[in-house]
Amino acid sequence: MKLLLQQIIQLAEQAGEAILDVYHRDITEQGIQAKADDSPLTAADLAAQQVISERLQQLTPDIPLLSEEAATTPWSERQHWERFWLIDPVDGTKEFIKRNGEFTVNIALIEKGKAVLGVIHAPVLQKTYAALKGEGALVQEKGEQYRIQVSRPAPGEAIRVVGSRSHPSPELADYVKKFPQHDIVAVGSSLKFCLVAEGSAHVYPRFGPTMMWDTGAGHIIAEEAGASVQFTGLGDAVYHRDELLNPNFIVSALH
Structure with a gap:
């Protein structure tokens, strides 16, 4: 699983590169559409979806995928999934359109209804957060990885x-x-x-x-x-x- 985590970190970063290719274009070239729920869809969502789905098919061909951009699998089928990938190719599409850099690639592995592996990559920040069940959480930044943990507020601290x-x-x-x-x-x-x-x-x-x-x-x-x-x-x-x-x-x- 540790090897798989590193592979998913690399995959998220590859998807981030595809997103940035669109992000740095003129806004009129980003192919912004409205989905059925009126939320925005850009060429970056579709490009990242393609990168992630193709690579996961290579890495784990037996594990199905549920993604924001491919969420048509009915519950009658999903209820039998013991494991599946849960994907948001571009989380924060509104932030992407605003060009504030606060958007991410989200990839999680779900087992029996619980997340057991997760990667969040922020392409503009060039920062990747990741975790594996029972192994703690980490950040990868500038080619280095380090552990992270929560901070408890000190007495009187806001x-x-x-x-x-x-x-x-x-x-x-x-x-x-x-x-x-x-x-x-x-x-x-x-x-x-x-x-x-x-x-x-x-x-x-x-x-x-x-x-x-x-x-x-x-x-x-x-x-x-x-x-x-x-x-x-x-x-x-x-x-x-x-x-x-x-x-x-x-x-x-x-x-």
Whole structure:
């Protein structure tokens, strides 16, 4: 599995290169379309999807794939999957279009409804977060890898709460009232999981809509770094279900 993790890190970085090829074009050349739910789809999503799906087919031909850009497999089939890849080729497409660099490639391996391997690559930041069940979490940056772990707030320290840059919510405003001292850090995509995992933030409460492929990789990375990840109304097998839309959840180092 450690070898597979390194292969998936390399794959995520290859997908990132395909994304950057589109990212650096003029915005009118990025092929922005609207999907059925009115969320944006760019040429980068499609390019990354192709790179990831082709490479995973080579690496693990017996493991099926569920991706944001290929999410048509019905539950009647998915319910029999013991293992599958959960992919978001470009998480944070709105951040991609805004050109703020806060978008990621998300790749997770799910076994019996739980994430057991996860990689989040941020192409513009040239930073890759990764984790393997039972092996801790790490960051790869500038050719070097180092371990990461959550940070507990010191007595009297302001609680750093990470929230969505593109999806602020009144529920978040109510949630932070429980902390007399707090700072809110806004960031896009699955990088919010990563900020908690590396100790840059203490808690990430999510009250807006997310899909399974938005959270699988971040889930295992945050947990392996020492955070708790709790989804409202779900048991341990978070990713074995018909509904692809996630309930609210909280990622926390406050324990």
